Amino acid sequence: MTRRSRLDRARSFMRNRSRVGLRRSRSSLLPAVQITVGAVGAYAFAEQVLGHEGPLFAATSALIALGFSRDPRLRRVLEVGIGCTLGIAVGDVLLAVLGTGLWQAAVVLFISVLLARFLDSGTIFTTQLALQSLLVVLLPAPDGGPFTRSADAIVGGVIALLITMAIPRDPRREPKGDVRKLLGELSGVLRENSQALTSSDHTQAWHALIRARNCQPLMDGLSGSLRAATEVAQISPAYRRHRSELGELRGAIGFIDLAIRNSRVFSRRLTSVINHAALSDEAVQSLAQVIEDTADAVDVLALALHSVSTAERDQHLRRAREDLAAVATTLHPARLNVQRLEGEGLVILYRPLVVDLLQATGLSHDDAAGYLPKL
Known part of the structure; x- marks a missing residue:
């Protein structure tokens, strides 16, 4: 040098x-x-x-x-x-x-x-x-x-x-910023999976798995910032009105945590599916598009949970819910042109991830699961 x-x-x-x-x-x-x-x-x-x-x-x-x-x-x-x-x-x-x-x-x-x-x-x-x-x-x-x-x-x-x-410091600022970072990482994991599927690159799918595993420190930091924000909202008269919003955010974070865990399982299985060439070209195109659509919906969900305006938050939540519901209705192997058993297992593993994200938008488990086509 x-x-x-x-x-x-x-x-x-x-x-x-x-x-x-x-x-x-x-x-x-x-x-x-x-x-x-x-x-x-x-x-x-x-x-x-x-x-x-x-x-x-x-x-x-x-x-x-x-x-x-x-x-x-x-x-x-x-x-x-x-x-x-x-x-x-x-x-x-x-x-x-x-x-x-x-x-x-x-x-x-x-x-x-x-x-x-x-x-x-x-x-x-x-x-x-x-x-x-x-x-x-x-x-x-x-x-x-x-x-x-x-x-x-x-x-x-x-x-x-x-x-x-x-001190007039909005307690929602830090956890909302943290949840946006976390959802940004989840969106990145999904997009890497979609690209790995399109390019038939099992190494990129493995990188997506590593990225999903690296979300845990962000999750731990988010839990800490949310606890601190909840304490401030409880003891500060100026911010007690935000307690219900922080409670809703805590519920959404729980489902986001489950979605990230399911993304790890999906990424691990995707590596095997790519190695064994278990999907046809039509199935690859359909499933890759579904994953990209999910990533787009996760980005909208991040905007919703990061917003401090009630009207803006509700608007983004409604859009994220609609986009995820549209994804959920396609999650059947036959609708995605998936025929082999290993590919069918991959689609089945993806369904809980979308249900978790739908619940993060405020839906109950039964309503979220109701969008999935029967197997």
């Missing part, structure tokens, strides 16, 4: 890295404001109103509770407050029994970690309880007494909760 090519690659890497970093910074602007206001506000309240000297625990507890984690925020607030309080209490008790010193600090930390894991599985809770108990042993007690730090932690957690309730 020449020196010029290495320089070009380095410049390209820096451009891409800068672009990603700027995008991430822009999306983090509001959380950064929340963290700054929460941490500094908690410190100022504990110092100016409660009269605590150097209330560092108030700032740190607010910062941790308002952090960038996708875990539900209310859980973080409770873990921080309770973990700090218990950690300080445990530290004070062990300090009175064992005294101060390095080996005492080691014993306190060991006992605190085991106690935290016994009480709760949360990593933040364990970290907070262990850290606070360790600091109680290593640091001198403040002028207001040892439990001054516990009060500071509670102040930070309460202010974090108030900021979560007060």
